[in-house]
Amino acid sequence: MIELDQAAYSYGGGELLSDMTLSIAKGSFYFLTGPSGAGKTTLLKMCYADLVPTAGNVRLFGQNLRNMTRDDIATVRRRIGVVHQDCQFLDHLSVLENIALPLVVSGQDKLADRANLKELLAWVGLSKRANALPPELSGGERQRAALARAIILSPDVILADEPTGNVDWDMSQRLLQLLIELNKMGKTILIASHDLGLIRTAKSQVQARVLRIYNRRIQLAGANL
Amino acid sequence: MTSLAVLLRQVFSSDGHRDRVVPPTGYTSILTTATSGIMAFLTVFALALSFAADRLGERWSDALSDSATIRISASAQEQDAQVERVMEILTTTQGVKSARVLSDEEQRMILAPWFGTDLPIERLNIPRVIDVTLNGEDFSAKGLALRLRAEAPAAMLDDHGRWRMPLVKAANRLKVLGWVSMILIVVALVSMITLAARAALSANAQVIRVLRLIGAQDSYIATAFVRRFSVRAFVGAVVGTVFASLVLFLLPSAEDPAGILTGLRIQGVEWLWILVLPLFSMCIGFFATRRAALIVLGELT
Ligand SMILES: Nc1ncnc2c1ncn2[C@@H]1O[C@H](COP(=O)(O)OP(=O)(O)OP(=O)(O)O)[C@@H](O)[C@H]1O
Ligand SMILES: [Mg+2]
Numbered sequence: 001m002i003e004l005d006q007a008a009y010s011y012g013g014g015e016l017l018s019d020m021t022l023s024i025a026k027g028s029f030y031f032l033t034g035p036s037g038a039g040k041t042t043l044l045k046m047c048y049a050d051l052v053p054t055a056g057n058v059r060l061f062g063q064n065l066r067n068m069t070r071d072d073i074a075t076v077r078r079r080i081g082v083v084h085q086d087c088q089f090l091d092h093l094s095v096l097e098n099i100a101l102p103l104v105v106s107g108q109d110k111l112a113d114r115a116n117l118k119e120l121l122a123w124v125g126l127s128k129r130a131n132a133l134p135p136e137l138s139g140g141e142r143q144r145a146a147l148a149r150a151i152i153l154s155p156d157v158i159l160a161d162e163p164t165g166n167v168d169w170d171m172s173q174r175l176l177q178l179l180i181e182l183n184k185m186g187k188t189i190l191i192a193s194h195d196l197g198l199i200r201t202a203k204s205q206v207q208a209r210v211l212r213i214y215n216r217r218i219q220l221a222g223a224n225l
Numbered sequence: 226m227t228s229l230a231v232l233l234r235q236v237f238s239s240d241g242h243r244d245r246v247v248p249p250t251g252y253t254s255i256l257t258t259a260t261s262g263i264m265a266f267l268t269v270f271a272l273a274l275s276f277a278a279d280r281l282g283e284r285w286s287d288a289l290s291d292s293a294t295i296r297i298s299a300s301a302q303e304q305d306a307q308v309e310r311v312m313e314i315l316t317t318t319q320g321v322k323s324a325r326v327l328s329d330e331e332q333r334m335i336l337a338p339w340f341g342t343d344l345p346i347e348r349l350n351i352p353r354v355i356d357v358t359l360n361g362e363d364f365s366a367k368g369l370a371l372r373l374r375a376e377a378p379a380a381m382l383d384d385h386g387r388w389r390m391p392l393v394k395a396a397n398r399l400k401v402l403g404w405v406s407m408i409l410i411v412v413a414l415v416s417m418i419t420l421a422a423r424a425a426l427s428a429n430a431q432v433i434r435v436l437r438l439i440g441a442q443d444s445y446i447a448t449a450f451v452r453r454f455s456v457r458a459f460v461g462a463v464v465g466t467v468f469a470s471l472v473l474f475l476l477p478s479a480e481d482p483a484g485i486l487t488g489l490r491i492q493g494v495e496w497l498w499i500l501v502l503p504l505f506s507m508c509i510g511f512f513a514t515r516r517a518a519l520i521v522l523g524e525l526t
Pocket of ligand 1: 038
């Protein structure tokens with residue numbers, strides 16, 4: 001699904017990420033950890049075609065990022081649901097409209113999906129906030145809405161950047177259960193997170209692997225994390 | 226025609242969500258509508274000017290092109306012989322329907338405004354005038370003038386072209402002026418819409434970024450803007466056209482004594498052009514915005 005081949009990234013100074021080789025297979029469940037500023041968000045951005053590696057290659061669904069047109073990127077992004085660290089909502093639209101936006105934008109705004117939408121909203125506990133505007137939400141509510149939007153198109157891959165950063169233990173467990181559920185349906189999951197408790201819970205339920213960015217490189221963490 | 230239908234559907238089909246994807250722009254939207262309205266208002270007058278000039282030019286060239294005058298001024302002894310000779314020539318000239326020597330009475334009438342009615346025309350050596358009626362195109366004023374110079378040197382041909390031509394030319398120039406004005410108005414409208422669309426796109430860079438992150442293609446994003454500007458251009462043009470038409474309608478009609486100046490009133494099929502104006506403005510809005518949008522979207526990465 002997602003392949004990095006000696007990919008490197010630099011924002012202009014020295015290389016932030018170097019020589020990253022990684023292949024994320026369909027149906028796998030990964031965590032991505034590392035100290036703040038290590039480049040987790042940067043790595044995820046390459047995985048959803050927001051950044052092009054400054055060296056090496058990134059392939060999404062077999063397509064090299066370097067050869068993709070803007071329309072190709074749009075198509076690929078419909079297959080990759082992303083929970084952004086800063087959420088990225090349209091602040092003039094309601095929570096419900098924001099969550100439905102990927103359907104609208106890809107021309108799949110059908111009535112059947114509308115019913116699912118209600119269900120989804122209930123699942124992330126936002127039924128009462130459906131008509132609120134994003135700036136009116138709490139940090140945790142925003143992240144739940146972002147997760148709902150990420151999965152509305154039923155994508156093949158779900159990338160989540162600190163999806164439980166602002167939610168309490170109960171809610172983070174619920175979000176994790178949702179992601180595990182999705183993984184069991186065959187979705188590929190990659191979660192950037194500092195939350196060791198969350199990672200441990202996940203490992204007890206699915207075969208989750210943990211990647212760590214350390215010293216600009218990526219390594220697979222052992223059983224001890 | 227089918228592409229126009231597609232365009233109309235794109236602009237007017239209600240896709241509530243798509244319209245709301247881009248935040249409303251508030252009062253600046255009024256500016257686009259107002260400019261489009263003003264441009265349409267001016268276009269109607271430029272059109273009216275062109276049509277009026279066209280009508281005037283035609284009227285002037287028609288009214289006079291079927292007559293000519295020949296003036297013969299020779300000494301008293303020669304005059305009658307020359308008149309006879311000219312009449313002979315005219316019977317063999319192509320395109321001449323009839324020719325007639327003006328009687329003393331008629332000539333007196335013509336000269337009356339200058340010399341009074343008691344002019345003793347018989348005793349004065351006044352040029353004789355032959356009124357020639359022409360029939361259409363095969364008449365060659367140049368050919369006749371040459372023949373007269375050779376065979377009746379005292380005769381002077383006046384096909385009225387001398388004073389008709391400048392008027393027709395002036396009317397044609399006025400018509401060209403009308404069209405040039407319209408072209409300039411279109412250029413101004415295209416520039417205005419392009420600027421406004423670019424500004425709107427730049428102001429919404431963050432919205433565009435979010436839309437792209439969730440998989441929106443450029444054409445989708447462009448359309449959200451294109452619809453807005455096309456509708457504004459259309460609505461503005463409808464209002465401007467209606468206003469201008471009312472003003473034109475209130476002008477006195479061309480049959481009035483002051484007809485030359487007031488003939489601006491649009492007639493008959495010319496109204497069709499006016500009806501087309503709002504659609505034309507909408508097309509300008511559509512294509513100018515689309516072009517601007519695709520360019521800006523190409524720049525925003
Ligand atoms: N657009 C940018 N231009 C320049 N530098 C950037 C840019 N974005 C991020 N950086 C820098 O790159 C480094 C890695 O950023 P990144 O957001 O990938 O870290 P992270 O691992 O996600 O951190 P956190 O855990 O705090 O989210 C940081 O030092 C950051 O300041
Ligand atoms: Mg980050």
